Amino acid sequence: MTDLERRALLGDRQAQEECTQQGVLLPCWKCGGEAEVNELHTGGKPLYTVACQKHYCGAYGAGSSSIQKAIEFWNTRPTLPVGRCGECAAYVDSKCANTGYYKSETGFCDDFAPKEDI
DSSP: OOHHHHHTTTTTTTHHHHHHTTTTTOOOOOHTOOOOEEEEEESOOOOOEEEEEEESTBOOOOBBHHHHHHHHHHOOOOOOOSSGGGGGGTTTTEETTTTOOOTTTOOOOTTTGGGGGO
């Protein structure tokens, strides 16, 4: 795995765009397997989608009339959480103000916002 692919998997949007422009398919978001572009025939213009090569996995990306766009859909990944609940502005009295759930101080969350940002 290249540094570019590693950065893309960690949510770096610029790295994801570079991978897409170069035609690099990131590993499967579900199982980590290799991906491939598939051409689907729908009776009209072909539709392209990226899917995991492992037949038992079943992961696939959104379809598009363009291969480039199908790769972009597949390669777009969310940024990983960057902080622990105890360091988040929404963490009050052992509870997440965003979700209403009780959380451990050492847990991670999808809605992390550093305390100084709020």
